Amino acid sequence: MKPIKKTSLLLVILLAFSASSTGCWDRIELEDIAWVQAMGFDAGIDGYLATTVQIGIPHSLRSSTVAGGGPGGDPEYLTVTVHSKTALEALDLICTNLGRRVSLEHAQLFLFGEDFARSGLRSLAGALDRYREVRGSALVAVAKGRAEDLLRINTSPLEVSPSRFIQTVLQQHIYTGLFKAATLARDFVNLTESSSVAPAVPLLGISADFEPPGNQSGTGGQGNQLESNPGEQYPSTPQLGERLEPGDVPPGLINPEGGATHGEGGVIPKTGGGPVSFLGLAVFRGDKMVGTLSAEEARAVLAVHGDLERASFAVPDPEKPDEVKYSLGFTVQSASSRVSVRRTGEDVELDVKVNLEVSYVSPKTQTDYTDPRMVYVAEGALASYFKTVLDGAIQKTQDMGADVFGFGRRVKMTFLTWPEFEAFEWPNRYKDARIATSVEVKVRRTGLVLGPLNVPRWEAEETK
Amino acid sequence: MAGRKDSGVLQKFGHGHIDTLGLASVLFVYVVAGAFLAFPTRLAKSAQTAAWTVPIFSGVLCALWLAPLVYVHPRYPGKTIVEITRDLAGKAVAAIFGVFFFVANTGMVCSIARQLCETLTTVVVPLTPITFTLTVVCATGIYLALKGTEILSRLSIIITVATILNVTLSSALTYHAWHIDDIYPLLGPGLPDLAKSYFIGQTMYLELMALGILAPYLRKRSSLGKATLAGTVLSMVMLSLVTLTCLMMFPYPSLTRVHLPFLRTVRIIYLSRFLQRFDAVFVVLWLSAGTLFVAIGAWINSHLIASLTGLGAYRIGVLISGVLILAGAFLPSNIAEAISVHSTVIRTYSLLLLYPWSYTLLVLQLMREKKRKTVGGSGTGREPHGARAGASGDATTRGGGGEEA
Incomplete structure (x- = not known):
């Protein structure tokens, strides 16, 4: 075959592959996807699973960081809770509700409600570990109370997105030692099978001084913090004269034997700041949560x-x-x-x-x-x-x-x-x-x- | 095969030679490409916490069946292992061993190609049909095989360097998470079971049988042992490192259920917010090694077809084997079946191929040398009947200068 013919044939083959590859089955536009930032699981009605997803709203994030967004602007995320037999089923239902394909590829936190964790996580942990979109480096935590409640409130007054808060707050275990960060694959799923070490994951809780507004819509973000309408969130700066009274602090935190770091899951003697804290550890035996350790014990x-x-x-x-x-x-x-x-x-x-x-x-x-x-x-x-x-x-x-x-x-x-x-x-x-x-x-x-x-x-x- | 008794592969195809480094690299790529699939899982099932020692001890045991091949091959320059068998044991035995080798090699390449494409589909392109990914991988492999020996050799050198860097770097980046106690108890399932694992584990080096096809192309015959040793030791170290890393990240018994432990390990690496997607690099290198693996498989099969049938054409052999690999890869109904067939049938029964063949050749060769000495020949036994054809000294001549010469 002459070189010129060979080259032409090669070009035709390359063009054919290029055309078929670029128009391949996996082409997905970014604006067609809803990126989950955090996912929570609780016991649902009648034995169903209550799956809560916290999804970032990209255009709001941009407006709050570039175009002077923030308080008074659009919410930066939304949360949806669906009751279903499996988490996958819930994701499908959320797709039909939001009009976008829900992706877990950037999910950074998997949160389990305390009661749900005590009932055993074997089936769910196995399913998460198996699912291709979930990364083993994603973090896991147990929420004191229900995970869906924690995912509905604006977690930090400093960060524009929940995902950023998750990243920054989990770095604090390095600087404080008050909890221990745990990754899904290595620190949780693997250890539920281990005969030599039991899993321990951070305990996340709503601060004792946080009183949720009576009517929440499930959309959060700083944009709603200063408003007194549905969706109102926690004011990070307390009212003038607002202070802790001795009766507001749990006894273990103020007596000489205890201390301010002896709390767990959001129990801090504080006023103002953010509504949630990582403190202490949820202890598992196999796949079941069996107790907690305080921040000092962590x-x-x-x-x-x-x-x-x-x-x-x-x-x-x-x-x-x-x-x-x-x-x-x-x-x-x-x-x-x-x-x-x-x-x-x-x-x-x-x-x-x-x-x-x-x-x-x-x-x-x-x-x-x-x-x-x-x-x-x-x-x-x-x-x-x-x-x-x-x-x-x-x-x-x-x-x-x-x-x-x-x-x-x-x-x-x-x-x-x-x-x-x-x-x-x-x-x-x-x-x-x-x-x-x-x-x-x-x-x-x-x-x-x-x-x-x-x-x-x-x-x-x-x-x- | 009539009329071709004295002709070797170089006379039929004769498209280039490979040097020591090239041969070691081809062997390395052929052995290691499958290591990123369910390989550590398989080892963990049998050797438990001692899984990482299996590649080393099984590799050492491999010397038992590799040594006879390394001894016999240089005495038959320009000939493949099937042709040597034909010379030493006759047509029937050569045909039996040749067919067995062809089936084992094809089955192995098919199952690994299927696992590779299934994995690629699962992890990277979940909506793409498996037919498309398999066809692209096989087509690329066939194209590379058609380019000939030297291209495969040079590509193998590049992929070898990339794979070693890739595995070493990936392992090093997970070092902080290693717990040394994850390799305890040191004897895993106990000595008897561990010894059995070491023996069966030799089949992970089944790919080293490619030596029987590659040896005639070696530029310097005397360096066959050196190249084999280098390829084997390098493979042993990398396979052991991959298994050890996986065992540290997914301690036993977790490792027994993780299908792609090394890929999962790479996905766990988290250095900072912007340094956590190393799998993007890993998958590209892994796919390159996998495609080259298919190319080497097709290339070996084409030589086996030629040796068995006397077919003097190289390209048609590559095309036939390419089609067979593509068709065979579709046989298992799912990835679990592909893994099962690969580990319980192909690998296990390939032991029947490794030892009998190499020792049959060794015994026959030694008998022939002894007989020659007894008859009064002053020869050294290094140049048996027909061995001179197609070779001159250290095989620096181009055997024909082109395909179907």
């Missing part, structure tokens, strides 16, 4: 996992343990742990050693805890406090029979074969395991100054 879980990257602790000062205002402030920079296992037949003894490195100490009294001769006192105070939190969290999970600390991973290493480990049934033995803990704290840095603030002698007498 730090204990993260520390044992070696994932506690940063956390601020308020610890009773050894000199004034009963006075909250003298609490010692610490910023923990990193945590590591070592778990040793001794297994004799069916008895398991675990030795858990946690090391915390502290980069900031803030004493309130005149005692200089940065002094090398005194620093051990501050270290001991934090170590003692954290050991109490850690022991409490372990005991709670042992009572639940759910090893969210992953001690089973170490126990697994004492077996040579999988059938032996499986026959051992670690999830059933976890509650009987003897677990000894120790916490070591090292103060590496003390902040920008040495010693406490020098108070005049006549005033210092009062603070001694």
Whole structure:
């Protein structure tokens, strides 16, 4: 065949493939798709599944960021709840309602209502994991109350879209350690099958100070926040003179044994700000939610996992343990742990050693805890406090029979074969395991100054 | 086959040679292209937490049946394994082994092509009919196979480099999520079952039988062992790394139900808001490797057709095998059936091909050499009857200079 003929033939083939490829079956225009940002699941009527989707409205997002949108403008998202036998069925019904094909390709959060999570998520988790549009890196959380309620309110006064809020708020587990982010595939679905570690996902709740308006339309966004009509949302700045009264705060959050970080799922002693908070963990045994851990206990879980990257602790000062205002402030920079296992037949003894490195100490009294001769006192105070939190969290999970600390991973290493480990049934033995803990704290840095603030002698007498 | 006893593949087709790197790359691509499908899942089912060790130990065991081939092949320059069998064991035995090889190779390529296209359809183009994706992949594969040995070799080198980078980078990006205890208990199902997995696991290297067709094209005969070793070791490392990464991301027993674990692993990578869609790059490279796999499969089949039938034409063989692959890929009714046929029938029974064939050839070759020495020949046994035809020294001549020469 002559070269020119060959080239012509090649061109014809290429053109034929180009034409058929560009007009292929999967051509979908962007404006034909409704992009789901978050999806919630609750128990529906008569055993049905209540599926709620939160869908971004792109032209509103653009108007609020480019053309001076925001308060008073169009809502940035809408939510729809459909009751059906399966989530796929719900998506089909939503398509007919909205007039667009619903896509989960950009869904970032899957939220389960608390009651629904307690009834078991096996079938739903398996379906989500199987569906091609769902990414394993999407996040999962449990909502205190119903997921549909949480998806209907505007989650943040700072972000223009719920998806942006989901991204930014989940980064806060790195900076606070008050919850633990969990991805769908790796941290939830896989662990529901695991014999060595139980799943724990963040707990999301509506703040205690949030009073929902009487009549909500299901559309949200900042555009409706300042209006008193249907769709009214939470005002992020409280009214003048509005304040917390002692009776408004749950007891565990204000007594000396507790603290502001001991809440879970939206329970923060606050006024104003956003209506929802990620705090604490929902603990699962297999696919069923069996209990919760507070935000402070979530730090204990993260520390044992070696994932506690940063956390601020308020610890009773050894000199004034009963006075909250003298609490010692610490910023923990990193945590590591070592778990040793001794297994004799069916008895398991675990030795858990946690090391915390502290980069900031803030004493309130005149005692200089940065002094090398005194620093051990501050270290001991934090170590003692954290050991109490850690022991409490372990005991709670042992009572639940759910090893969210992953001690089973170490126990697994004492077996040579999988059938032996499986026959051992670690999830059933976890509650009987003897677990000894120790916490070591090292103060590496003390902040920008040495010693406490020098108070005049006549005033210092009062603070001694 | 009458009248062609002394002629080898180079005399029939003679379209180019490949060097050591090219041969190692072709072997690597042919072995590894299927690793991104249900391969780790299959290993996890049999070896549980020790799945990642199977590619290594099975690879080492492969030396047992590869070594005889590497020993025999250089003694028959320019000839395929079927032609060597014909010379050593006669037409009937050559025909039996040749047909068995052809069926195993075709079945393997068909099932992997089907799985590849089903996956592509599921993940990337869900509304596109499987007929379209399969036809495009097979047509491209046939086109590449028609371009000849050197093109396949050069493309394989490129795809090998891309695949190694792709797998290494994808594994490295998931490293932070690895838990070393996911490989415990170290012995998985226990020693007896693990040993069985290692033995059966050799069939994951069935593709290395391509050596029997590729060897005549090697530019430097003496480097056959080196090229085989390089291709095998590289495959062992990559297959083990893929399995290990999947095991760390989907710990046993989760891995046993995940159909495309490596693709899912790549989809889980989340470095930041804008660095989370690595699967777009992965799918392109994977599809390239898969298409090249089909091309190599068609190319091997065309040689088998020629060796079995005496057909002197190369292109018609590629077209026939291309049509067979396309038709065979449609036989399973769904992807589950394709996976099942692939793992329980084709791979398992290919063991019957690997060991008997290579050892039959080795024994016959050694007997022939011994006989020659006994008869009084001073030869070394390196140049048996008919072996000189079509080769000169290190096979640097172009055997005919073109197709159907």
